[in-house]
Amino acid sequence: MLWIRFENRGREMDNEWKPKSLPFLGELHMIGLKVHKSEAEAVRRKLLSMRALSRRFKSLRVGDYVVFPLEREVKGLGEIIHASFQERKRTPPEIEGKFDIIGDIALISRAENEQEIAKELMKRKNIRVVAIRAGHREGEFRKMKIRLLAGENRLETIHRENKCVFKVNIGECFFDPRLSYERREVAKEVKENERVLDMFAGVGPFSIVIGKLSSPREIISVEKNQVAFSYLKHNIKLNKLDEKITPILGDSRDVVPVLPGKFHRIIMNLPERSKEFLPIAEEKLADGGVIYLYSIGESPEDVLNDIHMRVLGVRRVKSYSPKRYIFRVKLTR
Incomplete structure (x- = not known):
């Protein structure tokens, strides 16, 4: 030694x-x-x-x-x-950093040698399916065209993170495993007995991680996509959070204004359009409460350009495209 x-x-x-x-x-x-x-x-x-x-x-x-x-x-x-x-067996340079793992599915970016990459990934014990991104996220629900390359003929999987379990179909619902740390950090800020509003809940990653890792009084999870909403309800039961999380099917533009009471934490994870909903969120924010707004820009100054609430902090979360990033902006009154 x-x-x-x-x-x-x-x-x-x-x-x-x-x-x-x-x-x-x-x-x-x-x-x-x-x-x-x-x-x-x-x-x-x-x-x-x-x-x-x-x-x-x-x-x-x-x-x-x-x-x-x-x-x-x-x-x-x-x-x-x-x-x-x-020492681990080295990942071949041609596939290093070019894939995400969601459950037992490896999702790779477009590449000329896609079959060679799929063959290499299928050697891993934890991977049963290899798929490739066949386009950009499109439409209101950020769905992505995905093509199977190797393994089992499915896009549904069980993903585990932060003491939570998520069932998700990556071809029908938006899910980003690279936000695992971000979800945990937000959950750690939620205090006991606070009310939480997740305005774009998807299959429930933010809501469920918060429900598992903190002690809020109540979490309201709003989702417009019917398919994602079905997975959201399933994942709430899967994680035994039925008494803590209330899922609501609908558009936050219509749902949020009629919700009773105010919220101490409001999650706005819709980077492409979240600013459109900011006035609605601000109306529902309790005194001393915090909004976690995710938005896309080249710099913090770019993201903050048209925000008029008090800014508590800005964090660059991940890359979105060349020279553009997703930022998390913490806002209060």
Whole structure:
């Protein structure tokens, strides 16, 4: 077994602890991040965004916990420990970062070598279907054209994240696994006995994660897409949240104004059009409440340009297209 000694290189810009470059001898004893398995996927994506996860080594399963190999030490995500990690079989460069995993379906971006990529992905034990995005998201319900490449003939799957379970058909409903960490972060801000409104609930990812990870008094989940609404109701039961979440089928433009009372947290995850609904949301916001508005722009200034409420913060969530991003804007009165 080879031990790595860490040194502080003393760089003024980042001042991070980094391992020395050492030859690989089969197994390395290095720093890792220990988290509960229910939080593993969200933390993994966060580590990737921070460029702190070592892709060279396999994660460890220790009972109900997962230990991620780290390139450098991070704070606030879990327990830092030392552990031995085995080198993983390298992901071929031609498919690195070009696919999402939703349940047991690998969804890849358009590529010239799509059959080679599908063949490589089907070797993984956790993947039963490989599909490809055949176009951009279109229409009011953000549906995407998807074509099957390999595996079973289906687009329905069971996806797990943040102690929650979601049944979803990726050809009929919008679902983004890359928002797993974002959903957990929003859920952590919800306080006990607060009322929550999810204006564009989809199959329920925000509503259900909030219901599982926090203690709101009530969650109202509004969804216009009949297919997504059916999955929303199913997922509420699947996660045993019937007494906490109330699903409503309809357009938020019509539904929200007639809802009784005010809400402490309002989720507006419809980046392409959320600003159109902001006046309706503001009318339903309780004193001291917070709106989480997701919008698309090139910069925070671009997103905030036509917003007149008080801004509590802006966070860049993910890329949307070249030079454009999805931002989360926290607003209050």
